[in-house]
Amino acid sequence: MLLNFVFFFTSMIWVPIEIKKEGKLMKKKDLLFLLIPIAIIIAISSDEVLNLVQESYESFSINAEAKALTELKGEAKEAGHDDELQDDEFKESDVGFTDILVRRERLTQSYMDQIMKVVEEKIVYLTFDDGPTPVITNDILDILAEEGVEATFFVLGQHVEKFPHILQRIHEEGHIVGNHTYSHNYSKIYRSPDHYMEDLLMGEEAIKAVLGEDYELTLTRFPGGSFGGYKGAFRRRLIEEGYVYIDWNSLNGDSEKSSPSKEYLISRFKQTSRGKDVLVVLMHDGYGKSTTVETLPYIINYLKEEGYRFKPLPQYIETEIIKDLKIETSTY
Ligand SMILES: [Zn+2]
Numbered sequence: 001m002l003l004n005f006v007f008f009f010t011s012m013i014w015v016p017i018e019i020k021k022e023g024k025l026m027k028k029k030d031l032l033f034l035l036i037p038i039a040i041i042i043a044i045s046s047d048e049v050l051n052l053v054q055e056s057y058e059s060f061s062i063n064a065e066a067k068a069l070t071e072l073k074g075e076a077k078e079a080g081h082d083d084e085l086q087d088d089e090f091k092e093s094d095v096g097f098t099d100i101l102v103r104r105e106r107l108t109q110s111y112m113d114q115i116m117k118v119v120e121e122k123i124v125y126l127t128f129d130d131g132p133t134p135v136i137t138n139d140i141l142d143i144l145a146e147e148g149v150e151a152t153f154f155v156l157g158q159h160v161e162k163f164p165h166i167l168q169r170i171h172e173e174g175h176i177v178g179n180h181t182y183s184h185n186y187s188k189i190y191r192s193p194d195h196y197m198e199d200l201l202m203g204e205e206a207i208k209a210v211l212g213e214d215y216e217l218t219l220t221r222f223p224g225g226s227f228g229g230y231k232g233a234f235r236r237r238l239i240e241e242g243y244v245y246i247d248w249n250s251l252n253g254d255s256e257k258s259s260p261s262k263e264y265l266i267s268r269f270k271q272t273s274r275g276k277d278v279l280v281v282l283m284h285d286g287y288g289k290s291t292t293v294e295t296l297p298y299i300i301n302y303l304k305e306e307g308y309r310f311k312p313l314p315q316y317i318e319t320e321i322i323k324d325l326k327i328e329t330s331t332y
Pocket residue numbers: 129130180184222223224
C-alpha cells in the first residue's frame with residue numbers, strides 16, 4: 001500500500017513538471033495517458049485501504065473467537081489430544097482436564113458454526129446489550145413488536161434487579177435473554193477468571209429470580225467482547241464451566257462516542273454489515289441510547305429490503321456433543 005502511495009504522490013509531482021516542461025497545454029491524448037495510470041493507482045490504494053479497515057475491524061470481532069479456539073487447540077495439541085479434534089466421536093475412557101476442554105471447545109465451535117453457517121437465506125441476529133433500562137428498552141421492544149422482529153438481549157443483573165418487569169416483558173414478547181454479567185464493572189470482573197465467574201453467576205441469579213430457575217442461560221457475552229490476549233484465561237474458564245459466548249460481526253457504533261448522531265449510527269451499521277450473509281449486530285439498550293431507538297426502524301427496514309430474516313440467537317445447541325458434555329460436567 002505504501003508503495004502505491006509513493007507512486008501516487010510521485011505522479012502528482014511529475015504531472016505538473018511534465019506540463020510545465022512542455023511550456024504549453026498538453027494534448028488531451030497525453031493527459032489521458034498520464035491520468036489513467038494515476039486512476040488505477042488510486043483505485044488499488046482505495047481497495048487496500050478498505051481491506052485494511054475491514055481486516056482490522058474483523059480482528060476485533062468474530063475472528064477473535066477463532067483465535068481463542070486456535071489457542072485451545074494448541075493447548076490440546078501440546079497435551080497430545082490434537083487427534084481428537086478431527087474425530088467426531090470422542091473416546092469414553094481417559095477423560096482428563098484436556099479432554100473436557102476439547103469437548104467444551106467443540107461446544108463453542110458448534111455454537112459458532114450454528115450461527116455463522118452459510119445458508120441459502122440471509123439471517124440477522126439483532127443483539128442489545130447493557131439493559132434493561134426503563135425508557136430505552138421499552139421503546140426498543142415497541143419497535144420490535146411493530147416490525148414483527150425477534151432479537152436477543154444481553155442483560156445486566158444489576159439492571160434486572162431494578163427493572164424485573166422489563167425483563168419479563170422481553171421474555172414474554174419472544175426475545176431471548178443472555179447473561180452479560182451482574183456489574184459490567186471492568187476493573188472488578190477482569191481482575192481474574194474467578195472474579196468474572198462470580199459476577200456472571202450473580203447475573204445469572206438475578207435473571208433466574210425473574211424468569212425462573214429453568215431459564216437456559218448458557219449463552220453469554222463478555223462486556224467489551226471476548227477479544228484480547230489477556231482474556232484468554234477468561235475465555236477458557238467460561239468454556240470449562242460449560243458456557244458459550246458470542247461477539248458480533250456488525251455494529252451501529254452506539255458505544256463508540258458519548259452522543260453519536262443518527263447519521264453516524266447508520267453509516268457505521270452499513271459499513272460493518274456490508275456483504276455479510278449472517279449478521280450478529282451489536283447495539284445497546286443502556287441509559288441514554290436514544291439515537292439507537294431513533295435509528296432502529298430505519299435499520300430494520302434496510303435489513304428487510306436487503307432480504308435478511310430476523311432471528312433470536314439460539315439459547316443452546318442440541319447436539320450429541322452437548323449431551324456428552326452434560327454427563328462430563330457432572331463428574332467434573
Ligand atoms: Zn456491555
